[in-house]
Amino acid sequence: MTTPPTSRRARPAKAPLSRDVIVRTGLEILDRDGLDALTMRRVAKELDTGPASLYVYVANRDDLMTAMLDAALAQVPVAAEGTWQERLRALMAAATEAMSRHEGLAAVALGAIPTGDNALLVLDRMLALLKEGGLDDTTAGWAVDLLFLHVAAAAAEQSVYNTKDIGKVDAITAADRRYASLPADEYPMITALRASLFAHGDRGTWHLNVLINGILHTPAR
Amino acid sequence: MTTPPTSRRARPAKAPLSRDVIVRTGLEILDRDGLDALTMRRVAKELDTGPASLYVYVANRDDLMTAMLDAALAQVPVAAEGTWQERLRALMAAATEAMSRHEGLAAVALGAIPTGDNALLVLDRMLALLKEGGLDDTTAGWAVDLLFLHVAAAAAEQSVYNTKDIGKVDAITAADRRYASLPADEYPMITALRASLFAHGDRGTWHLNVLINGILHTPAR
DNA sequence: CTAGGTAACGAACGCTGTTCGTGTCAAACG
DNA sequence: CGTTTGACACGAACAGCGTTCGTTACCTAG
Numbered sequence: 001m002t003t004p005p006t007s008r009r010a011r012p013a014k015a016p017l018s019r020d021v022i023v024r025t026g027l028e029i030l031d032r033d034g035l036d037a038l039t040m041r042r043v044a045k046e047l048d049t050g051p052a053s054l055y056v057y058v059a060n061r062d063d064l065m066t067a068m069l070d071a072a073l074a075q076v077p078v079a080a081e082g083t084w085q086e087r088l089r090a091l092m093a094a095a096t097e098a099m100s101r102h103e104g105l106a107a108v109a110l111g112a113i114p115t116g117d118n119a120l121l122v123l124d125r126m127l128a129l130l131k132e133g134g135l136d137d138t139t140a141g142w143a144v145d146l147l148f149l150h151v152a153a154a155a156a157e158q159s160v161y162n163t164k165d166i167g168k169v170d171a172i173t174a175a176d177r178r179y180a181s182l183p184a185d186e187y188p189m190i191t192a193l194r195a196s197l198f199a200h201g202d203r204g205t206w207h208l209n210v211l212i213n214g215i216l217h218t219p220a221r
Numbered sequence: 222m223t224t225p226p227t228s229r230r231a232r233p234a235k236a237p238l239s240r241d242v243i244v245r246t247g248l249e250i251l252d253r254d255g256l257d258a259l260t261m262r263r264v265a266k267e268l269d270t271g272p273a274s275l276y277v278y279v280a281n282r283d284d285l286m287t288a289m290l291d292a293a294l295a296q297v298p299v300a301a302e303g304t305w306q307e308r309l310r311a312l313m314a315a316a317t318e319a320m321s322r323h324e325g326l327a328a329v330a331l332g333a334i335p336t337g338d339n340a341l342l343v344l345d346r347m348l349a350l351l352k353e354g355g356l357d358d359t360t361a362g363w364a365v366d367l368l369f370l371h372v373a374a375a376a377a378e379q380s381v382y383n384t385k386d387i388g389k390v391d392a393i394t395a396a397d398r399r400y401a402s403l404p405a406d407e408y409p410m411i412t413a414l415r416a417s418l419f420a421h422g423d424r425g426t427w428h429l430n431v432l433i434n435g436i437l438h439t440p441a442r
Numbered sequence: 443c444t445a446g447g448t449a450a451c452g453a454a455c456g457c458t459g460t461t462c463g464t465g466t467c468a469a470a471c472g
Numbered sequence: 473c474g475t476t477t478g479a480c481a482c483g484a485a486c487a488g489c490g491t492t493c494g495t496t497a498c499c500t501a502g
Binding site: 051 | 448449450451452453
């Protein structure tokens with residue numbers, strides 16, 4: 001009936017919708033305004049359309065976030081040089097970084113066996129490095145499970161500090177104060193070791209070393 | 222103006238609201254009907270009241286879930302006998318079990334340094350066991366970080382299978398089929414080791430052993 | 443120039459978390 | 473015994489959400 005104010009033909013060359021631009025737009029919104037801002041309506045508005053239009057390319061919000069996760073994992077670079085352990089550490093650190101940079105994406109990875117193209121590429125490289133380290137097939141298979149789980153978990157933890165309004169330092173000092181006010185009779189170890197609990201240092205790298213050393217010292221079966 | 226159909230005095234002795242009954246009701250709903258059903262309105266209805274009434278005892282939905290997490294962690298028993306390693310494994314398995322039994326609670330734990338009373342009790346017992354194992358303070362402090370992270374992550378992964386309509390076996394066979402259809406040139410290791418990736422066995426216990434062995438073989442600094 | 447198939451859309455449904463102002467009751471006080 | 477008080481509970485409403493439905497506008501093939 002009523003013609004729209006500007007006919008679609010006259011519009012300034014709107015980029016056509018596609019799964020890719022939707023995913024990219026989602027990542028932009030996530031990075032700029034956080035997880036709460038990542039709504040279907042918001043993505044649609046950014047693309048100058050209505051929410052309904054997105055559902056041609058994306059099954060639902062979860063599907064969108066899964067796709068966004070895999071897009072983020074495409075950024076993980078291939079570690080080039082060093083021993084297999086060094087390259088494995090670099091790979092895991094990079095994967096953690098890539099996932100933690102976008103709030104909420106790591107949580108998606110924790111909820112499902114990875115099946116995205118780029119997630120599987122990371123997994124494949126992990127397996128190659130473990131085999132290079134001389135592990136047998138079963139141990140290597142179980143190890144990637146553990147390593148991927150740790151990467152996702154570390155990223156989930158990191159992303160909270162990366163994105164929340166509150167900084168990491170604030171959160172730590174707040175926790176430190178909480179621990180300091182605990183009754184020593186109910187929480188003797190925390191009270192005694194409080195200084196060590198919050199001792200600074202590169203925990204992330206130490207965690208990776210623990211995992212690698214543990215895997216090497218724990219044959220499956 | 223209009224008198225309500227039954228005056229409040231005449232009602233059949235409605236149990237008074239309190240933070241505790243709200244948290245307990247929340248856990249019941251979560252266990253019975255899943256995370257999506259855990260809405261403020263649903264909790265209120267279960268308690269025969271309106272949503273607004275809950276906000277006297279609970280700051281918001283996140284606050285409720287945090288309280289629910291700590292309530293769930295109260296169920297973690299104290300391991301009695303065995304070596305320190307056996308007791309540590311039992312403690313971690315129990316904590317994982319407690320968190321994974323209630324969908325979505327593990328995700329809460331991943332998002333914050335634990336400060337709940339019962340979470341701290343678990344943490345305190347972990348520390349005691351690590352010290353019993355002869356670790357120095359710094360290593361023990363960093364180790365609880367890693368162990369708690371793993372517990373939360375393992376619980377988050379578990380809870381998906383525990384609660385989703387889809388069973389764990391279904392998810393695995395689906396992933397297996399996906400892996401089987403991968404191009405061997407792009408994913409050589411996954412293709413070659415697919416059988417080992419899905420080999421059954423007690424991965425959970427192996428993971429715990431890896432962590433413990435790794436911690437023992439990786440002094441901080 | 444017309445027909446057809448598909449991508450895009452506007453509007454709506456049934457929810458959600460949270461807030462505000464009002465009502466109601468039991469206990470404390472004069 | 474009558475009144476005041478203050479805390480708790482509640483109804484209603486707001487703004488927003490994910491998702492679906494039926495219709496429209498468009499490009500392409502005939």
